[in-house]
Amino acid sequence: MPIGTPGFEPGRLTEARAARRIPSMSALARAMSLNPSTVSRWEDGSSAPDPETLTRLAAFLGVRPEFFFRPEHVSARPTFLRSLSSTLVRDLQYQSAQMRWLQEISHAVEHYVDLPAVDIPDVMAGASYHQLRDEDLERIALDLRRHWRLGDGPCGDMVPLLERFGFIVGVIEMGTVKLDGLCSWSPIDDRPHILLASDKMSFARRQMDAAHEMAHAILHRNVTEEQLKRDLKLIETQAFRLASAFLLPSTTYPVEMRFPSLATMVTAKERWRVSIKAQIKRLADLDAIPGDFATHLYKLYSAKGWTKEEPFDRQWTPGEPRVLRDALHLIVDEGVRSKSDLLALEFTIPAGDVENLTGLPPGWFIHEAATVVRLKPNPGQASGGSETGEVISFPRKG
Structure with a gap:
């Protein structure tokens, strides 16, 4: 039995350290003036901190002491991160820890309210991702749209759309431009969770990132960690193809682009809310433009300085989870x-x-709710005279 406080979960220390971007056990030991071997034994489970040290450790990492006694929920499924090879290990660990915290928050909330039911059709029909061809991905995109009754036009803001069908979405600052988002099925309640980046974000980019992570949840639900590492390029290519096919369906978008040019793509971006660069790739994937013309468009795109900012990027506010x-x-x-x-x-x-x-405002937990003062209606004013948005209420748990 480990020496120290009984019930200490060593994996939770690793998780908290990652969530605070502390790169190593020795770095934590130095910051707290501890022996590195002591922290190492805590994380491998051979010992545990005594109660006094545990309180100090919790305060340093910004968690409650009870954090270290909650069971660690480790999923057999991998977390899908797009840049495993080029991203710092510290950044990957940070994002994975944040994803686990998002999953725990949603599970706690679900004790009190019924969150939207997960409504994801079995578009794979038992097939493995290894068997998927481009035409399969195009069909799956259309099947998804039919199942969700979206039609063949622009699908609107992806964030509330995914939330409507049972995805839990969070948005945080990643601290690196090499990570746009990540996706994971929660081992707690078997619900897909998506975490998106707010770093240098535009609406169109968030659209594609959200659709990309949705694609992982649908296509790669049963992929193992080993398969992800081995077939990362294939898995990422499939996710991007499905995301593009979902946002720009093959039945309608190419018809609107009979005479493709950067000018027509700017117009299309205003309607479809998909970046111009992604549109060039989409048309090339559909063989609607030859490869040399796609290369020409990419060069013009770069010459216009659109690699940093495209038209409309400053005009549209990215959707936020609710x-x-x-x-x-x-x-x-x-x-x-x-x-x-x-x-x-x-x-x-x-x-x-x-x-x-x-997505709560900073300080929400420490600020008391404001008292709502209802004004008397003007006798001459018709009731319900102002247009309002649709209000979707959550049922309380029975």
Whole structure:
């Protein structure tokens, strides 16, 4: 039995260290004036910190001491990260830890409200990703659109669309331009989770990133860690092809681009909300333009300086996730749990991390809800005179 505090979960220390971008056990030891071998034994499970040191460790890592006693939920499925070879290990570990925290938050929220049901059709029909051809990916994109009743036109903002069909989406600053997003099926509730980057983000880029991670959830649900490492290039190519086919369906988009040029693609971007660069790739994939013309378009694209910023990028605000944010508001507003109760009973990570991952404004947990004063209606004003958006309420758990 490990020496120290009973019930200490060593994997949770590794997770917290990764979430705080502490690159190694020795770096943590130096920062806390500890012996490196001591931290190493904590993480391999051969010993555990005593209660006093555990409290100090929790304070340093910004978690509650209870964090280290919650079971670690490790998935047999990999987390899909696009740049495994070129991204710093520290960045990959940070994103993986943030993904696990997002999954724990959504699971805690689901104790109180019914989140949207996962509605993902079995478009693979038992096939392996190894068997997929380009025509299969085109068919799957159209099948998805039919199942979700999206038609063959622009699909709108991908973030609320995915949330509507049971995906949990979070947006955080990644701290690196080499990571655009990641996707993982939660081992806790078997629900797909997507974490997107806010770094240098435009609406069109977020659209493709969200569709790309959706594609991983659908095509590569049963891929193993070993397969991901071995076939990363193939898996990424498939995800991009499905994402492009979903956003720009083969039945309609090419018809609108009979005379492709950068000018027509700018117009198409305004309608389809897909980047010009992605449109060039899409037309080339569909053999709607020859390879040499695609190369010519890429050169013109670069000459215009669009590699840094495309037309409309500053005009559209990227969509933000709402499901977890609205669910937490509902829990508090309905008096099911107070903010302090949530932090004390459900979450072992600090308020700032919960706010960041759920899209709540900074300081939400420490600010009391404002008193709502309802104005009397003007007698001469017709009721319901202003147009409002659709309100989707979450049912409370029975």
